[in-house]
Amino acid sequence: MTATTDGSTGALPPWAPSASDAADHTEDPVGIAQQARRATERATAYLLSVQDPAGWWKGDLETNVTMDAEDLMLRQFLGVRDTQTTEAAARHIRGEQREDGAWTTFHGGPGDLSTTVEAYVALRLAGDAPHAPHMARAAARVREAGGIAASRVFTRIWLALFGWWKWDDLPELPPELIHLPKWFPLNIYDFGCWARQTIVPLTIVSAKRPVRPAPFALDELHTDPADPNPPRPLAPATSWDGLFQRLDRALHLYRKVAVRPVRAAAMRSAARWIIERQENDGCWGGIQPPAVYSVIALHLLGYDLDHPVLKAGLASLDRFAVWREDGSRMIEACQSPVWDTCLATIALADAGLPADHPQLVKAADWMLAEQIDRPGDWTVRRPHLPSGGWGFEFENDNYPDIDDTAEVVLALRRVDHPDPRRIEEAVARGVRWSAGMQSKNGAWGAFDADNTSPFPNRLPFCDFGEVIDPPSADVTAHVVEMLADTGRADHPRARRGLAWLLADQEPCGAWFGRWGTNYLYGTGSVLPALAAAGIPGSHPAVRRAVAWLERVQNADGGWGEDQRSYQDKETWAGRGASTASQTAWALMALLAAGERDGEAVRRGVRWLAGTQLPDGSWDEPYFTGTGFPWDFSINYHLYRQVFPLTALGRYVGGGPAAAPLGA
Numbered sequence: 001m002t003a004t005t006d007g008s009t010g011a012l013p014p015w016a017p018s019a020s021d022a023a024d025h026t027e028d029p030v031g032i033a034q035q036a037r038r039a040t041e042r043a044t045a046y047l048l049s050v051q052d053p054a055g056w057w058k059g060d061l062e063t064n065v066t067m068d069a070e071d072l073m074l075r076q077f078l079g080v081r082d083t084q085t086t087e088a089a090a091r092h093i094r095g096e097q098r099e100d101g102a103w104t105t106f107h108g109g110p111g112d113l114s115t116t117v118e119a120y121v122a123l124r125l126a127g128d129a130p131h132a133p134h135m136a137r138a139a140a141r142v143r144e145a146g147g148i149a150a151s152r153v154f155t156r157i158w159l160a161l162f163g164w165w166k167w168d169d170l171p172e173l174p175p176e177l178i179h180l181p182k183w184f185p186l187n188i189y190d191f192g193c194w195a196r197q198t199i200v201p202l203t204i205v206s207a208k209r210p211v212r213p214a215p216f217a218l219d220e221l222h223t224d225p226a227d228p229n230p231p232r233p234l235a236p237a238t239s240w241d242g243l244f245q246r247l248d249r250a251l252h253l254y255r256k257v258a259v260r261p262v263r264a265a266a267m268r269s270a271a272r273w274i275i276e277r278q279e280n281d282g283c284w285g286g287i288q289p290p291a292v293y294s295v296i297a298l299h300l301l302g303y304d305l306d307h308p309v310l311k312a313g314l315a316s317l318d319r320f321a322v323w324r325e326d327g328s329r330m331i332e333a334c335q336s337p338v339w340d341t342c343l344a345t346i347a348l349a350d351a352g353l354p355a356d357h358p359q360l361v362k363a364a365d366w367m368l369a370e371q372i373d374r375p376g377d378w379t380v381r382r383p384h385l386p387s388g389g390w391g392f393e394f395e396n397d398n399y400p401d402i403d404d405t406a407e408v409v410l411a412l413r414r415v416d417h418p419d420p421r422r423i424e425e426a427v428a429r430g431v432r433w434s435a436g437m438q439s440k441n442g443a444w445g446a447f448d449a450d451n452t453s454p455f456p457n458r459l460p461f462c463d464f465g466e467v468i469d470p471p472s473a474d475v476t477a478h479v480v481e482m483l484a485d486t487g488r489a490d491h492p493r494a495r496r497g498l499a500w501l502l503a504d505q506e507p508c509g510a511w512f513g514r515w516g517t518n519y520l521y522g523t524g525s526v527l528p529a530l531a532a533a534g535i536p537g538s539h540p541a542v543r544r545a546v547a548w549l550e551r552v553q554n555a556d557g558g559w560g561e562d563q564r565s566y567q568d569k570e571t572w573a574g575r576g577a578s579t580a581s582q583t584a585w586a587l588m589a590l591l592a593a594g595e596r597d598g599e600a601v602r603r604g605v606r607w608l609a610g611t612q613l614p615d616g617s618w619d620e621p622y623f624t625g626t627g628f629p630w631d632f633s634i635n636y637h638l639y640r641q642v643f644p645l646t647a648l649g650r651y652v653g654g655g656p657a658a659a660p661l662g663a
Contacts (some may be wrong), residue, residue: 036608036648043616059340060330062637064096064632067330067333102116105631113141117142164218174263175207189377190456197284201274203267203270245460280397281316282312294313336636341366343646345367351652356417371429377399381450388433410478438496464632472514501529510545556607559604580618587601
C-alpha cells in the first residue's frame with residue numbers, strides 16, 4: 001500500500017484496514033517463524049557483504065537538494081565551480097523536482113518554498129534557461145508561495161552573497177556574540193552544537209556583508225519585482241517575538257556605531273574559535289553546513305584558497321559527494337559510519353551471528369579506535385567530566401554524542417573480543433561519560449547537558465529547525481538501556497532517567513521521537529529500555545504503548561509514519577505508508593513488551609519477510625530519520641537493513657528483553 005503525498009483523504013486513508021484485510025490476519029505461527037528465519041539469514045548475509053574492509057558500515061545519508069544547491073553556490077562564490085561538478089549536481093537536482101515544479105524536503109512531502117528557491121538558483125547557475133518548462137513551473141510555485149521574501153533566513157543569506165537580496169533586510173548577527181560570557185543569555189553555548197558551529201562563522205559573514213555580483217537577475221522569483229521585499233508585520237512589544245524583533249532592530253543600529261577595534265577583535269576571536277574546531281579531516285563538526293560557512297568566513301578574513309585550513313576544508317566538502325552511476329552527484333549533509341557500525345553490530349549479534357565472528361571483531365576494533373579521549377564543547381557544562389564518548393562521523397572529536405555512545409557500548413558488549421580488557425575499559429569510559437552528561441531533569445540530550453535555554457529559538461535569525469538540544473525520549477531511552485545492560489539498572493541516574501521517561505509518555509501511549517520519525521521511533525526506543533530496566537510488560541505505561549502500536553498498524557501488517565506528524569500529530573502520528581525501518585521499530589517495541597505471540601507481531605514479521613528483496617535487503621524511499629523535526633529530514637540508507645534484521649533476529653532467537661521463540 002502507498003500513502004498519498006498531499007495528505008488528502010479519500011473514502012479511506014491508505015493505512016485503514018479493509019474488511020478483506022481484517023479477515024486475513026491469521027497464519028500458522030510455525031510458518032511465520034520459518035519465513036522469519038529465512039529472511040534473517042538473507043539479511044545477515046547481505047549486511048555482512050556491505051561491510052568495509054576496515055570494519056565499518058556506512059549507508060548514504062540522503063536529505064534534500066539544498067545541500068547540492070548550496071554546494072554549487074559556494075563554488076560560484078569562491079570562483080571554483082567547474083563544469084563536471086555543475087552538470088552532475090544539476091542532474092541530481094532536476095531528478096528530484098516534482099511534476100508541479102516544486103522541490104520537497106522529504107520523499108512524498110509537500111513542496112517547500114526555500115528548497116525550491118535554492119534549487120532554482122542552482123539550475124540557473126548550471127545554465128537552465130528561465131523559460132524552460134521545468135524552470136517556469138518552479139518560478140510559478142515560488143511566486144505562489146510568496147516569493148523570495150517569504151523564504152527562510154538561510155536562503156536569503158545565500159542570495160545576499162550575490163546581491164539578490166539586501167543585507168539590511170536580514171537579521172543582524174554581531175560577531176561580538178563570541179565574547180558574551182557563558183552565563184549570559186544568548187551566549188554561543190546556549191545554542192545546540194550544530195547551530196553554534198554555524199552561527200559563529202555567520203557572524204563574520206554578517207559583519208562583512210560580501211556581495212559577489214550575480215551573473216543574472218532573479219526578478220521572476222518575486223511576487224512584485226518593483227517591490228521585492230514588502231515590510232513584515234511587527235509583533236506586539238509585549239510578546240517574545242516582538243521583543244526579539246526590536247532587539248534585532250537595535251543590533252542594526254549598533255552596527256552603524258560599533259567601535260571598529262572591538263569588532264575587529266571579535267572577528268579575530270571568532271576566527272580563532274573556528275580554526276580550533278576544525279577536525280583532522282578538514283571538516284567542522286563532521287557536517288556540511290558549518291564547513292561551508294566556516295570556509296566562507298575565513299576566506300572573507302583574508303585566508304586564500306591555498307591556505308592549509310581552507311584547502312583542507314574544501315577537500316573535506318568533496319568527501320560529502322556521492323557520485324551515482326547515472327552521472328549525478330548528491331551531497332550528504334554528513335556521514336554516519338559510527339552510528340551505522342554500532343547498529344549493524346547489534347543487528348548481526350541479535351540475529352545470531354557468533355559473538356566472536358571475525359567481522360564483528362573487526363567492527364569492534366574499528367569502534368574502539370574511534371573513542372574520543374579529548375575535551376570538547378561539552379566541557380562548558382561538564383568541566384570535570386573525563387572524556388570517553390563516540391561521535392557520529394568519521395572525524396568529529398569536538399562533538400561526541402550521547403546517543404552514539406550508548407549504542408556503541410551496547411554493540412561492544414555483544415562482541416566476544418580476543419582482548420576483553422580493551423572492551424571493558426572502553427565501555428567503562430563510555431558509561432561514565434554518558435552518565436555524567438545527564439541533564440538536571442534526569443534525561444539526556446544528544447550533545448550537551450542542560451542545553452535548554454528558551455531564548456535562541458526566539459531570534460529572528462532562527463527560523464529554520466531546532467537550535468537547542470534539550471533532552472529527548474529516544475536518547476534518554478538508549479542511555480537507560482545501556483545503563484541497565486551494564487548492570488546499572490538500579491543506579492540513581494538510571495532510575496531518574498526511567499522516571500523521566502514514564503512521565504514523558506504521550507496521552508495516546510506513544511513517545512515523541514526527536515532523532516527519528518517520530519512516535520514510532522520514540523516508542524520503539526523506549527519500550528526496550530523499560531524492559532531492560534526491569535519494567536514488566538504488565539505495567540500500565542507499557543500496555544498503553546502496546547495498545548497504541550496495535551491501533552496504528554497498517555492494513556498490510558507494517559507500520560509507517562510520515563514526517564508531517566511533527567506538525568500535525570492528530571492526523572499523522574503513527575500514520576503513513578509502511579516502511580521496513582518503522583515496522584522494525586514497532587516490532588522491537590512489541591517484542592520487548594512480551595507480545596511475541598500477538599497477532600500484531602505476526603503480521604509485522606510477515607510484512608518484513610514478504611517485502612524483503614531477493615538480495616536480502618529492503619527498499620525504503622521514505623525518510624524515517626530526523627535532523628530537525630519537520631524542517632530537515634533524513635533517509636538513512638542503512639536503516640532499512642539494520643533495524644529489520646534486529647527485529648527479525650529478536651523474534652527468531654530472542655535478544656535483549658525478548659525471550660527465545662517457543663520459550
